[in-house]
Amino acid sequence: MYPKVGSPKTTKFSGSSATESTKRTLLPIVPVILRANGKKYHLFALLDGGSEISVIRKKVATLLGLKGRMERVVTRTVDGESRPTDHEIVKFNIASLDGRFSLDIIDVHVMDTFRLNKNSIGLTDLSKKWPHLAHVPIPSVLDEDVAILIGQDHPAAIEIFETRKDPYHQRAPRAYLTAFDWCVAGPAARSDETGRSCFHLSLSEDRCDNLLQHFIEFDTFGTKPNVMKPISRDEERAWEILGDTTKHNGERYESGLLWKLDDPALPNNFFAAQRRFSSLERKFSKDNKLAETYKGVINTYVNLKHARKLSKGDIDAGPSGRTWYNPHHPVFNPNKPGKCRVVFDLSAKCHGICLKDVLRRGPDLLTNLVGILLRFRQYAVPIVADVEKMFHQVRVWAIDGPAFRFLWRDPGSTKPVDVYQMNVHLFGAVSSPAVCSNALKQTVAELICAIIFAMELNPKPSAYRSDALPLSHNSQILIFNFYNEFKGNMFTLVII
Structure with missing residues (x-):
């Protein structure tokens, strides 16, 4: 069940992952306050830049007493599958926890659930592996806490103001500062991944003349004449x-x-x-x-x-x-x-x-x-x-x-x-x-x-x-x- 009014529940896990056959992928999830009909709930939102629509879970919509028009919607997935379903279209307001940002979310589709993988990542282990995330204040969350999905139909809500990244690892997870708070997204190593060792790997044999050239270069390293090299513009x-x-x-x-x-x-x-x-x-x-x-x-x-x-x-x-x-x-x-x-x-x-x-x-x-x-x-x-x-x-x-x-x-x-x-x-x-x-x-x-x-x-x-x-x-x-x-x-x- 969803948490009552107040602070969101916390666990030692954060984010969602891909299937077990691949590395876990963290999704950008942020804490928000949902407000409608004089009610408000502290929950979480998934910022999905690849979605054309915004979605809210049916249970949350019921708790807020949201009502709207019915529309026939054809839902298409990335593999080409499509199916027509009847969706209720509602609207509500979301705000950041500090109250500095507020936005009306309209034309939101009510769906029974989102299917997010329940495997999650420990934030403590993640910070140890990626030092650039050590001081990022990120709340913990399970996929059951994600109440809404915000898509590209509300670009102000998914705008990224700052990015923290590891300059030496292009596939390291990144921290993003949004209007709501910090979130982490990107691939992360599986918690049960075991170490792998490579004792020897040879792709090709070096020719003798190449080895001799390398020897000469290393032997004269630091003693070459000071020749002025051309410089770039x-x-x-x-x-x-x-x-x-x-x-x-x-x-x-x-x-x-x-x-x-x-x-x-x-x-x-x-x-x-x-x-x-x-x-x-x-x-x-x-x-x-x-x-x-x-x-x-x-x-x-x-x-x-x-x-x-x-x-x-x-x-x-x-x-x-x-x-x-x-x-x-x-x-x-x-x-x-x-x-x-x-x-x-x-x-x-x-x-x-x-x-x-x-x-x-x-x-x-x-x-x-x-x-x-x-x-x-x-x-x-x-x-x-x-x-x-x-x-x-x-x-x-x-x-x-x-x-x-x-x-x-x-x-x-x-x-x-x-x-x-x-x-x-x-x-x-x-x-x-x-x-x-x-x-x-x-x-x-x-x-x-x-x-x-x-x-x-x-x-x-x-x-x-x-x-x-x-x-x-x-x-x-x-x-x-x-x-x-x-x-x-x-x-x-x-x-x-």
Whole structure:
């Protein structure tokens, strides 16, 4: 039987699957409130983009007291089968659980039941297998709880505002943010699937000349001459942007974003970001320790001037097409207990676009690691150092700053949500590695001219995230001067 008025019943399962002979496929199911004739019920809806009509279960229609006209309908399936049946056509209202979205659903067909497979997926196991789903708030549901099916005849109800996906697995399940809440859809491994082992597989024999060629290539890896390779138009444009916008402002370097187009035409995603922030606040209300830790990280950003609170004038001055509100959430490293990192989700989509889609990756400025290891043997003492919070040491060009906005207010506060803006490049932006590495290399080049050349050392640095500089003499003096000069340019080195 269907649940009574109130919260939907929950189990340890979620979604529906395909037949047992195939991998399970999760369907996009969301919690909704059905309202009609002064009654309301908390149930679930299946968002079916492949259906031309919307359907409601007969039992639910009876509970709501729905009445409508009778029509003769021919139901066709994907395999071509068709059968005429008499359906009652009704209408009602559905709303999201938070009451922010409401929609009248009309011309809904009343049917006895939907045939969804009852095999379901455990959300806990699913989150462990697919880390990108770990922080998605999804209610549990069985197919018996699905009361209505919403098809393409109501596109506003099935619209997707954001998508979370695994960038390395095209067939991984994806999380979708809809007007009602998050849902997960896509293929997932069967819970009873056993592991398979492959001990040896040979498709073809390598010819002797191919093996010799591979041997020569590996033997010379990292020692080949530095030949200038042709670059693409995309990389050439990235270099132009870096050359025009990378400047030292007297305190630190600043650089612009590597836009693919001069006018990226970003949509207004304020309300999508607001929904994500509301979800984050619900987590804070359940975990005071998380709320205080997260607040401390944001306050640190503000105190270090990595972020700032915007006034109304600043908000209104945001350039159209280049303003973007970035959702954020906490991430914890099991190797660093208690340390919380605020991660901005630059893959969050609005109207099919996300910030990552409109930024260039830029040139690869990392030096070949094998070459660095081989050159370590040239001198007696090398310096190996890590740059502390490297991406936060390079400021964003002022005109590009509105692309790094985010929403925030202190946990538990009832004041309106404030708009903040990151003043530095973000970890996770596809352009950040190229932008920050370029600023770091410019710093190294300047320091070499000022310090290293005077001490008659090799003026060409090598960098692989950390800097590895071979030393021949005066090692301690150089390390001290090198460290201080870097710190003066806001690149704090952690000597390893």
